[in-house]
Amino acid sequence: MKQAVAAVPNRRASRQAGRARLTSAESLGRTGLDLFIKYGFDNVTVEDISEAAGIGRRTFFRYFSSKNDLPWGDFDGLLLRMRSRLAEVPAETPLFDALRESVVDFNRFPEDEIPFLRQRMMVLLTTPTLVAHSALRYQDWRKVVAEFVAERLGVAWHSHIAITLGQVCLGISLSAYEEWLVDETLLLGELIDGGFHNVRAVFAG
Amino acid sequence: MKQAVAAVPNRRASRQAGRARLTSAESLGRTGLDLFIKYGFDNVTVEDISEAAGIGRRTFFRYFSSKNDLPWGDFDGLLLRMRSRLAEVPAETPLFDALRESVVDFNRFPEDEIPFLRQRMMVLLTTPTLVAHSALRYQDWRKVVAEFVAERLGVAWHSHIAITLGQVCLGISLSAYEEWLVDETLLLGELIDGGFHNVRAVFAG
DNA sequence: TTTCCATCGGCACTCTGTGCCAATAATATG
DNA sequence: CATATTATTGGCACAGAGTGCCGATGGAAA
Numbered sequence: 001m002k003q004a005v006a007a008v009p010n011r012r013a014s015r016q017a018g019r020a021r022l023t024s025a026e027s028l029g030r031t032g033l034d035l036f037i038k039y040g041f042d043n044v045t046v047e048d049i050s051e052a053a054g055i056g057r058r059t060f061f062r063y064f065s066s067k068n069d070l071p072w073g074d075f076d077g078l079l080l081r082m083r084s085r086l087a088e089v090p091a092e093t094p095l096f097d098a099l100r101e102s103v104v105d106f107n108r109f110p111e112d113e114i115p116f117l118r119q120r121m122m123v124l125l126t127t128p129t130l131v132a133h134s135a136l137r138y139q140d141w142r143k144v145v146a147e148f149v150a151e152r153l154g155v156a157w158h159s160h161i162a163i164t165l166g167q168v169c170l171g172i173s174l175s176a177y178e179e180w181l182v183d184e185t186l187l188l189g190e191l192i193d194g195g196f197h198n199v200r201a202v203f204a205g
Numbered sequence: 206m207k208q209a210v211a212a213v214p215n216r217r218a219s220r221q222a223g224r225a226r227l228t229s230a231e232s233l234g235r236t237g238l239d240l241f242i243k244y245g246f247d248n249v250t251v252e253d254i255s256e257a258a259g260i261g262r263r264t265f266f267r268y269f270s271s272k273n274d275l276p277w278g279d280f281d282g283l284l285l286r287m288r289s290r291l292a293e294v295p296a297e298t299p300l301f302d303a304l305r306e307s308v309v310d311f312n313r314f315p316e317d318e319i320p321f322l323r324q325r326m327m328v329l330l331t332t333p334t335l336v337a338h339s340a341l342r343y344q345d346w347r348k349v350v351a352e353f354v355a356e357r358l359g360v361a362w363h364s365h366i367a368i369t370l371g372q373v374c375l376g377i378s379l380s381a382y383e384e385w386l387v388d389e390t391l392l393l394g395e396l397i398d399g400g401f402h403n404v405r406a407v408f409a410g
Numbered sequence: 411t412t413t414c415c416a417t418c419g420g421c422a423c424t425c426t427g428t429g430c431c432a433a434t435a436a437t438a439t440g
Numbered sequence: 441c442a443t444a445t446t447a448t449t450g451g452c453a454c455a456g457a458g459t460g461c462c463g464a465t466g467g468a469a470a
Contacts, residue, residue: 014230018416045456050446056419061458095407128341135340136333158387160396161403164380168404171372177367190363198366201375202300203401222437223447250425290438297467 016018025063025074028053032070039120041127068133070122079144082106086148095152095165098147100196101171104189107176118184121177142166172196230268233258237275242324246332276328280342284349287311291353300357302369304350305401308374309394312381317338323389326382348370359368375403 032049046067050060064070086104089098109117124130134167143157149156176191236255244329251272255265290310294303301348329335348362351371355362381396 016416017414017468019418021417045460047456058419058421058459059417061416067457087240099407105447131344132337135337139336147390160380160399161299161407163383164377164400164403165407167376167380168373171376172369175365178368182363192317194365195369196408198369199404202366202370203405203408221447222445224435224437224449226448253428263428263450263452264448267448270427272426286427 015040022055022059023053023063028055028060028063029070031135032064032067033120033123036071036127041123041129055185066133071120071130072137074122076140078106081142082141082144083147086144095149096196096200098152099149099169100193102148103145103173103196104192107173107188107192115190117179122181125174125177125181138170142170145169168199172199214254217340226265227260228258228268232269233260233265233399234275234278237269237272238325240330241328246334248330271338273335276325276335277342278325281345281402283311284345287346287349291349300354301401301405303357304354304370304374304400307353308350308378308401309397312378312397317350324381330379330382331387347375348358350374377404389397 026109028049031053033045035044035049035052046060047057048119049067049070050057053060082102086098086102089102093101126132142163143166147157149163149165150159151161155159155162172195173192176188176195180186180188223331233254236258237249240249240254240257245397251265254272254275255262258265280381287307291303291307294307298306304371346369347368351367352362354370355364355367358366360367376398381393381400384396385391385393
């Protein structure tokens with residue numbers, strides 16, 4: 001499997017030579033996600049999406065390197081945000097709080113984007129194919145956490161404790177999403193916060 | 206994606222009617238894993254494996270429901286073992302210790318199987334396609350842990366805390382394997398144990 | 411107008427996974 | 441021994457994802 005390098009054509013500053021693009025990753029992603037929600041991920045072919053978007057099947061793969069990547073949107077952008085937030089955490093903040101607050105923060109979205117986020121996560125977490133593919137994206141996310149932990153503790157980013165805490169933070173996030181999708185009245189941030197404290201309670205001995 | 210129902214033909218008690226099987230899941234798995242190690246997962250086709258095993262391509266899929274499932278061996282059997290071990294833990298044992306010891310125990314294998322385990326895990330954890338597919342197997346594993354936690358705490362198996370601890374235990378296991386594959390001198394059991402204590406240290410506040 | 415060039419999309423191909431079904435080879439039965 | 445039963449096999453055709461190749465398209469720049 002090819003690494004998910006930027007399949008999105010380089011967005012030109014404003015005007016350059018060459019044919020204009022027919023669509024955008026965002027627009028195409030929206031079109032695809034709608035179809036996934038309506039008919040189910042497995043019942044929608046790349047050809048269906050391309051046709052609905054008015055482009056060729058071949059062109060689809062220039063916007064998304066795979067059908068699986070479509071629902072992820074601009075995840076790399078979010079990773080950059082996560083990295084920045086972590087870097088801003090004061091050195092005095094205990095590691096537990098630094099992680100807890102950063103993870104909560106990473107998953108904070110504007111009120112009006114919540115319904116969209118719910119749709120996206122519902123598809124991502126209930127479609128087996130996508131559950132599987134997600135593991136590849138999570139690798140990147142975990143690395144951001146691990147690097148922060150390593151920096152804090154003065155160890156290598158691939159040291160056991162850094163990797164472990166990356167895994168644990170991811171696990172807490174995912175279980176929060178799972179719960180969040182089931183009960184619409186719950187707040188994502190509070191679920192993540194609660195997850196951190198649940199683990200503390202059980203692990204505190 | 207289809208759920209991984211038993212693709213392995215029912216093993217007959219000893220003698221029944223019908224044509225005899227040409228191979229076994231174990232033998233076919235060994236053949237395939239050898240090829241994966243030698244040439245890389247992505248450079249080996251199902252046809253290659255089938256040919257090496259002396260069966261038809263179509264028959265391969267009766268032993269393994271997908272190429273991705275081949276390296277997993279009898280994982281369902283291990284899950285049953287994990288469930289039994291958890292059920293045997295005395296009620297007095299604190300949850301932290303119950304989980305820690307059970308996870309360590311789950312990953313304890315006979316000395317002579319270690320090299321094989323290392324090969325298997327190396328392929329599973331370094332091949333992107335398999336890293337992705339593994340997420341589906343991990344779901345089952347996490348559920349076993351979550352059910353135990355739920356039983357212990359008197360909550361539903363899908364409650365937030367049970368799901369979270371399933372995720373966390375998985376995370377600790379995976380980071381231990383990652384470390385274990387890098388440094389051959391380390392013991393898997395000690396890495397897992399260390400992972401639990403690392404998380405305790407950071408989360409204890 | 412001509413040149414340049416990013417984007418597009420058709421085509422052919424590989425590989426995974428599946429439904430269908432006849433062929434095979436073993437046991438069970440008359 | 442001949443025939444019926446049954447589990448397994450494997451060939452064939454097909455859908456769908458993803459890729460390399462390359463000419464066509466339609467903008468901007470010269």
